Amino acid sequence: MSKVYVVGLGPGAGEQMTIQAKKVLSSCPVIVGYTVYIELIQKEFPEKEYVSTPMRQEVERCKLAFEEAMKGKDVAMVCSGDAGVYGMAGLLYELGDKYPQVEVEVIPGITAATGGAAVLGAPLMHDFAVISLSDLLTSWEQIEKRLDAAAEADFVICLYNPSSKKRSDYLRLACERILKYRAADTVCGIVRNIGREEESYKILSLGELKNTKTDMFTTVYIGNSSTKQIGEYMVTPRGYKGV
């Protein structure tokens, strides 16, 4: 029986890929994915059959993966970061009942939340909430409800998809909600292009973050009430004594 592996490439698809992910990519004759991710790995694995589809054609992309597997070939469907966090893993399981001969297996990867945290220092050392600001598949009201809940209960908050061309003011709106519960000098951080050559980061206050422009390649961190800036790093203490 052929398999579809959903492979998280980690941030940047470079050395932050796991050993397991690399082995699976080596062993699968067919690699399916969004064009940009395919380009990231094509150099390292030139001898593969590549099937790429543009953004927003997620259902189509999954069906293509199953159809290739139905021909008897193992398929790696690649995703940036972790395939199980706002990635393609769920959709493959949902569509899988139409292809009972094909097994789906998730190969985890470093997701942006933890990859970006390592760049900033240690912002996620305590309880945290991951929220996507994209309202393509979720209502903005639901997103606001989650922002409020996470802010009020003093979670560290990690935001995926903080803005896009169409949603240029969403990060500002999110910060305004969080500011109802948290001080303007709360330590925050942004990381852009995690794991790529152009990687960059900045530590700033929640008040400053509200007026900061970001894009689709940025991950945003809002500290809890204990988060500190130590030197050039963002650190959430866990609470050990003797520090």
Place this chain on the structure above:
Amino acid sequence: MSKVYVVGLGPGAGEQMTIQAKKVLSSCPVIVGYTVYIELIQKEFPEKEYVSTPMRQEVERCKLAFEEAMKGKDVAMVCSGDAGVYGMAGLLYELGDKYPQVEVEVIPGITAATGGAAVLGAPLMHDFAVISLSDLLTSWEQIEKRLDAAAEADFVICLYNPSSKKRSDYLRLACERILKYRAADTVCGIVRNIGREEESYKILSLGELKNTKTDMFTTVYIGNSSTKQIGEYMVTPRGYKGV
């Protein structure tokens, strides 16, 4: 200048380690860590100087790492999963101001949340909250507040440290709180010994989870209101049309 690398070994410290983590372990002459994690990697890197300390001596362990680095040697401090999620990264930055000659760098790893999610299927496809039930360093009142907030705002919830010998009823208490906001048939999952030979998992309802005994090696997932069981997998739909 010598460095202390805080290296996340991923779950099980096997093939779910990143290529970068393996390179750093290869290049550092000294490896510091909790005895159990040291045992996991000692076979693969026999030629190292190992410094291990028992559990609960976290501050001591970090100081040892800095002292080794002060001797001019690069040090890898190893953690299970990701060093930045309830790991040692934060403590190293907090203690670092006493060792200004030593730089600290975090090498991210697959954390239990995403490693275990891959075993269960795709439970974390939508906004999620990560909460530790350990009240060693956090008050139980704060933990309850976060459980309430995450449950009410319909986050998928991932619980670390669901119980220990001293806290054998904490998971039951947590489930009781969540049941105030979420149905007893909410799809949940538990994964034990992620990434190790003895790895096992189970999908069950929130009502069943309440009466389930777990241990320190278990990670718990509580679905949101849309989470489904599909075959033997736990899947949170992201909301794509055409499924």
